[in-house]
Amino acid sequence: MPSLQHVVKDLLASGAVEVVIGYEKAPGQNRTRPFFARTPEDADRLVFDFSALNNLAVYLTRQKRPAKGKIGIVAKGCDARAITMLMQEQQLTRDDVHVIGMECSGVTAEMGADLSKDTLAAKCVTCKVQTPPLADTLVEGPKDYERPDDRNGARMRELEAMTPEQRFAFWAGEFDRCVRCYACRQACPMCYCEQCVAEKNQPQWIETSATLRGNIAWNVIRAFHLGGRCVGCNECERACPADIPLGLLNRKLGMVAGQEFGYAAGMDASAPTLVGTWDKSDRQEYIK
């Protein structure tokens, strides 16, 4: 069974790829950071463990791509789904990337923590892709881990049981903390628009100042624009300095996509996108 370092060394030495996007150990800390390996020697710096939090697929979007030629990328299951989704939306072709799929046994919620049942990231609790669904080379590894109760699922059921007024008050309280740094957008591999609706000012659909009114607009529209596209990597929530539970909004839309349309984002590169298509039999009970 080849190791990650061997795979990458071969890819770079043979010239099959120009660069490999992966993780390296951050000096002096119990965490990793993104690393762009360009020479075979660089391959030895690559690591992969429970602290490989970043979704590196964000570097495959056109503005951030580190090389013109073929790119190798180290991808967990959730990252591989993001890469697939980029292909579904014609942002990438299959030949543009060499995906080094990593079997994954969960990552931590926060940088620097050791992996345990309590520090496991929320997305890993309900993860179904320990083995990446898209990979040119699969690096096997442990993929069993102890899963705690689905806290976010419980939280969603709690919210859904509330009255609309209570729900609005809850979200107003959360969005009120938003400082409009757009870290959620920067971290998201699916937020690749060259001009975001938040920056359009003729007309100004979304207020740019960090007031509650503009914050509601921004956060609702951001979530909506990811409807049927979000792969649940939860990078937005991790990047958020105000700890707004953005993952709940995304999960809600993911659930709707699954229940109403039997659709899961990023599972099949040849599948059409959810809102790019339609069906005569789409449900419409809510339309008078």
Place this chain on the structure above:
Amino acid sequence: MKMPTSTWNPKIVAFVCNWCTYTGADLAGTSRLKQEPNARLIRVPCTGRIDPVFVIKAFESGADGVLISGCHPADCHYNTGNYHARRRWTLFHNLLDFVGIDSSRLHFSWVSASEGKKWVTVVDGVIDEIRARGPFERYQKANSEFALPPALFEAAAKEVQQHA
């Protein structure tokens, strides 16, 4: 039609497509059908043109409810605009419900050019429902919540005055 029981009248913003619902509402008018006067119609070329930011903007601007209406499935002037729109609405109305803007604030309907009567029923129904819910105060209050606390804001205004 019920007459308003209080002085408060809900503001309803209705986004309607040019080819079906707008014409249907026009028919209701020319047929002299009575309807409540609280809906402000905004005519768009097609339901497919209705971006969810329109709905957000309507609530921001003081709407107590929003109605979106267009051609029945298979009747779209552009063939598929309403099918595309329907998928987006399914996602959008579920998302809005999850953040506390429930289905009594946001309504959808199909009203064709010949359904003047249906338009009156739909509009009156929507207005009754929103009247029962009351004004959307929580969102409207968000309009006046500035990032700067009011005290600081006043102090800053005073300083500007002194220098003037």
